[in-house]
Amino acid sequence: MKLLVIGGGGREHALAWRLSLSPRIHKVFVAPGNAGTAQDRGLENISITAIPELIEFAKKEKIAITIVGPETPLAAGIVDAFQAADLRIFGPVQQAAQLETSKIFAKEFMQRHNIPTAAYTSFKDPALAHQYIDRHITPLVIKADGLAAGKGVVVAQTKEQAYSAVNNLLVEKNLGGVESGIIIEEFLQGIEVSFIVMTDGRHILPLATSQDHKRLYDGDLGPNTGGMGAYSPTPFISPDLHAKIMHDIIDPVITGMKEEGINYCGFLYAGLIITAENQAKVLEFNCRLGDPETQPIMLRFKSDLFTVIEHAVNGTLDQVDIEWDRRAALSVVMAAHGYPENPRKGDVIHGLTDLTTEQENTDNFHIFHSGTRMDGKDGKEILTAGGRVLCITALGENIKIAQQHAYKLVEKIHFDGYQVRRDIGYQGINYQQRKQ
Numbered sequence: 388m389k390l391l392v393i394g395g396g397g398r399e400h401a402l403a404w405r406l407s408l409s410p411r412i413h414k415v416f417v418a419p420g421n422a423g424t425a426q427d428r429g430l431e432n433i434s435i436t437a438i439p440e441l442i443e444f445a446k447k448e449k450i451a452i453t454i455v456g457p458e459t460p461l462a463a464g465i466v467d468a469f470q471a472a473d474l475r476i477f478g479p480v481q482q483a484a485q486l487e488t489s490k491i492f493a494k495e496f497m498q499r500h501n502i503p504t505a506a507y508t509s510f511k512d513p514a515l516a517h518q519y520i521d522r523h524i525t526p527l528v529i530k531a532d533g534l535a536a537g538k539g540v541v542v543a544q545t546k547e548q549a550y551s552a553v554n555n556l557l558v559e560k561n562l563g564g565v566e567s568g569i570i571i572e573e574f575l576q577g578i579e580v581s582f583i584v585m586t587d588g589r590h591i592l593p594l595a596t597s598q599d600h601k602r603l604y605d606g607d608l609g610p611n612t613g614g615m616g617a618y619s620p621t622p623f624i625s626p627d628l629h630a631k632i633m634h635d636i637i638d639p640v641i642t643g644m645k646e647e648g649i650n651y652c653g654f655l656y657a658g659l660i661i662t663a664e665n666q667a668k669v670l671e672f673n674c675r676l677g678d679p680e681t682q683p684i685m686l687r688f689k690s691d692l693f694t695v696i697e698h699a700v701n702g703t704l705d706q707v708d709i710e711w712d713r714r715a716a717l718s719v720v721m722a723a724h725g726y727p728e729n730p731r732k733g734d735v736i737h738g739l740t741d742l743t744t745e746q747e748n749t750d751n752f753h754i755f756h757s758g759t760r761m762d763g764k765d766g767k768e769i770l771t772a773g774g775r776v777l778c779i780t781a782l783g784e785n786i787k788i789a790q791q792h793a794y795k796l797v798e799k800i801h802f803d804g805y806q807v808r809r810d811i812g813y814q815g816i817n818y819q820q821r822k823q
């Protein structure tokens with residue numbers, strides 16, 4: 388059978404790679420993919436991205452199931468369009484994707500279904516937003532309503548920063564997705580973790596837990612990024628807390644959607660803060676897998692991913708289980724010069740050839756590509772082509788050993804101006820060392 392994966396980042400490389408290991412699958416197309424998906428055995432890039440053309444392609448190639456990686460096509464209704472064309476696809480429909488595409492929708496939904504989250508107020512009028520800031524203590528978090536590729540959130544430490552974030556969004560309208568307004572919410576203090584599940588709308592299958600690193604620099608400093616590294620599992624989610632998150636957050640989302648007439652079928656990602664009282668509160672929902680969280684999760688995923696997704700699409704997710712590698716996996720993102728503000732493209736990446744050969748003979752690491760492309764002239768060189776370039780993912784007996792393994796691989800790769808955090812996994816490692 389043949390599959391189609393939509394997207395071209397590290398998450399899609401990891402998904403397509405894991406899907407290609409299914410004995411039932413002989414080809415995974417990736418649209419548009421990157422240099423990594425161009426090289427891995429069993430994967431093939433296609434250069435189309437428009438939904439009607441993807442539908443034509445899926446019909447012509449008799450694609451068994453299409454799997455959607457990023458939020459943009461979900462927000463554009465790719466799932467609705469495929470389903471209308473009688474094609475099988477895994478991902479939430481447009482209405483369900485509002486959990487990610489509208490912060491106001493998500494907040495109102497959480498209120499309706501008693502899901503723990505930061506207190507908030509929504510605004511369209513900058514004067515009212517300023518009055519609210521006057522009456523509250525900082526830090527305050529200001530968020531644009533719509534999708535903003537990670538740029539729509541400001542954690543304002545001072546009132547001046549809060550006023551300026553409001554003005555930027557509501558007066559100067561410096562961002563898409565603010566027509567519908569902004570929200571200002573309470574700052575939540577705690578440890579941030581990622582909790583991702585698969586659901587068919589009735590049954591829920593949690594994936595392994597993980598933790599992302601959103602800031603550009605070591606020690607969680609510097610600007611927000613899409614994510615500079617991740618590891619799985621995270622020790623901050625104990626079995627008790629896991630059960631509580633399922634009960635208080637994930638179950639109410641899926642049953643709440645159902646009550647509101649929406650069948651949520653797809654991945655669901657809850658970005659959570661674990662407070663000092665060991666309570667989980669929702670920072671955000673995403674209607675897709677996380678990037679880079681997917682990369683360590685897929686390296687640990689031992690079952691046949693295609694079969695699991697097939698059950699989800701068929702509504703029988705209660706009939707499967709996922710087997711996980713008991714080791715930890717850790718991913719380090721190598722980002723381009725100038726990322727996240729203004730990433731430079733076109734730098735030659737050195738050191739990949741030997742690693743690409745080596746990874747075919749081992750299951751304990753994988754170099755996932757994000758913004759990369761093959762050089763057009765002789766097709767031999769691989770060049771940077773985006774903000775996050777590579778995601779070096781390795782297994783180890785614990786987080787520390789996985790970290791050492793990943794950074795050893797990072798040392799073998801070079802491109803001009805690359806940026807890398809040196810402390811991915813530090814919170815989990817410190818926690819494990821305190822427990823010993």
Ligand code: AMP
Pocket residue numbers: 505528530537540542572573574575576579601611658670671
């Ligand atoms: P979001 O796009 O909603 O995930 O926000 C981006 C990042 O801002 C999150 O990953 C958090 O690190 C931070 N953040 C968002 N909302 C809050 C909040 N209410 N309290 C503390 N940090 C937050």
Ligand code: GLY
Pocket residue numbers: 599613614673676677678679680
């Ligand atoms: N790594 C965070 C996200 O995918 O949104």
